[in-house]
Every structure is written in C-alpha cells, then in structure tokens.
Amino acid sequence: MNGIRLQVTDLRRDFNRRPVFQGISFALDAPGSLAVTGLNGAGKSTLIKVLAGAIGPTTGTVAYQRAGVPIEIDALRHELGFVSPYLNLYDEFSAEENLRLLSRIRSGNEPASVTIERRMKQVNLWNRRHDDVGTFSSGMKQRLKYAFALLHEPTVLMLDEPTSNLDAEGIAVVEAIVAEQKERGILIVATNDESEAAWCTARVHLSGSGGNKR
Ligand SMILES: Nc1ncnc2c1ncn2[C@@H]1O[C@H](COP(=O)(O)OP(=O)(O)OP(=O)(O)O)[C@@H](O)[C@H]1O
Numbered sequence: 714m715n716g717i718r719l720q721v722t723d724l725r726r727d728f729n730r731r732p733v734f735q736g737i738s739f740a741l742d743a744p745g746s747l748a749v750t751g752l753n754g755a756g757k758s759t760l761i762k763v764l765a766g767a768i769g770p771t772t773g774t775v776a777y778q779r780a781g782v783p784i785e786i787d788a789l790r791h792e793l794g795f796v797s798p799y800l801n802l803y804d805e806f807s808a809e810e811n812l813r814l815l816s817r818i819r820s821g822n823e824p825a826s827v828t829i830e831r832r833m834k835q836v837n838l839w840n841r842r843h844d845d846v847g848t849f850s851s852g853m854k855q856r857l858k859y860a861f862a863l864l865h866e867p868t869v870l871m872l873d874e875p876t877s878n879l880d881a882e883g884i885a886v887v888e889a890i891v892a893e894q895k896e897r898g899i900l901i902v903a904t905n906d907e908s909e910a911a912w913c914t915a916r917v918h919l920s921g922s923g924g925n926k927r
C-alpha cells in the first residue's frame with residue numbers, strides 16, 4: 714500500500730467563459746479506481762487533463778498526498794502515467810527511441826534497457842522496436858503509449874479512451890494492466906463504454922450540464 718490520495722475540491726473548468734463542468738468534489742485513495750463517464754463533449758478528457766495537471770482548473774483544487782504529505786506538481790511526473798488519443802509520439806523516431814526520448818522529457822532520465830524490453834514485450838512490440846513510429850498502425854501506436862505510461866511504474870494511471878484502436882489481444886493486455894493498477898495504486902478511466910466504466914469501483918458522471926451545451 715503506497716498510501717497515495719487524490720483529493721478534488723469544487724473543481725470547475727471553463728472554456729470561453731463557459732463551464733465545461735463545475736462542483737466536482739471527490740477523494741480517491743490507493744488502491745482505488747474511478748471511472749469518468751458522460752456523453753461526447755461532456756468534459757471527460759478535460760477533467761482527466763486537469764487531474765493530471767496538464768491544464769489548470771478555472772477554480773477549485775486538485776491535490777495529491779502520500780501519508781498526509783502533499784506531492785508537488787513537479788514530483789507528480791514521477792508518479793503519473795497517462796494514455797490518451799491526443800498524446801503525441803515522434804513519427805520520425807523508432808519505437809524504442811520514442812520510449813527513451815519521452816522518458817527523458819518526463820523524468821530527466823532513461824529507464825534501464827531491461828525495463829524497456831519488459832514493457833515492449835508486454836504490449837507485443839518488441840520485434841518492432843527498431844521501426845519508425847510513423848510506420849505503425851494506430852493500434853500499435855496505442856500499445857506503445859501503454860509501454861511508455863508504465864515504464865516508470867506509476868502510482869497513478871490515467872486512461873482516456875483506453876481501448877481505442879486495440880484488437881482483442883490488445884484489449885486483454887489493457888485489462889491485465891488495469892487489474893494490476895487498481896490493486897496497486899490509483900486508476901482513472903475516462904470512457905463512454907459501460908464495460909470499461911465497470912472496471913472501476915467509483916464513478917464521476919459528467920452530465921454536460923455545466924453550460925457547455927450549444
Ligand atoms: N481547448 C479547448 N478550447 C475550447 N473548448 C474546448 C477545448 N477543449 C475542450 N473544449 C470543450 O469542452 C467540452 C468538453 O470536451 P471534452 O473533450 O472534455 O469532452 P469528452 O467528454 O472527452 O468528449 P468525447 O467523448 O468526445 O471524448 C466540449 O464542449 C469541447 O468543445
């Protein structure tokens with residue numbers, strides 16, 4: 714048990730002075746899992762970005778702590794893994810080079826070669842490690858994002874549209890990752906697929922009534 718806790722208080726995020734969501738409050742302790750659900754445009758991706766610290770809230774707070782001690786935003790990079798359709802890979806570099814380069818950007822150092830090998834094998838990309846990512850199928854890119862998200866063994870894993878572009882075997886890989894993460898740390902899944910929401914024990918449902926409806 715690593716004792717990490719996410720505490721969200723009265724969160725609101727506006728775009729163009731209109732709230733996408735507001736009044737979001739919850740606490741999530743490790744081990745634990747949360748589904749963020751709602752229709753297209755309800756604000757799932759926006760909320761998950763705010764929870765990851767990728768964008769700020771308009772008002773309200775997102776706080777992570779371990780055993781009561783706050784985790785600063787800089788330190789959070791070492792705790793957080795993120796998989797999403799809008800995460801970009803470098804097309805002109807190989808799969809392995811992407812993992813090394815993205816790791817340097819994330820944490821200032823490269824993972825051990827055995828760690829890279831283990832994660833690339835986990836997502837079945839080891840035999841394609843020298844190929845440019847620009848030549849990858851969309852499902853292969855999605856698998857590589859999982860390898861990257863897991864390289865530093867994150868205590869908090871956030872997945873936006875977790876199974877997009879994946880085949881049955883890829884979905885099984887993700888389900889195993891999910892099962893392990895929610896026993897070990899915090900798992901947050903943004904989805905409009907009920908079967909994926911059912912992976913999680915808690916839920917925030919965004920009704921889209923924050924005022925974003927046009
Ligand atoms: N950068 C932005 N600038 C302006 N509006 C934005 C921006 N990002 C998101 N929005 C708006 O915020 C609302 C929520 O978008 P968001 O992508 O969070 O929805 P979602 O629930 O993830 O939808 P989907 O199921 O289609 O992925 C939408 O009305 C969208 O137009």
Ligand SMILES: [Mg+2]
Nearest residue numbers: 757758759873
């Ligand atoms: Mg989205």
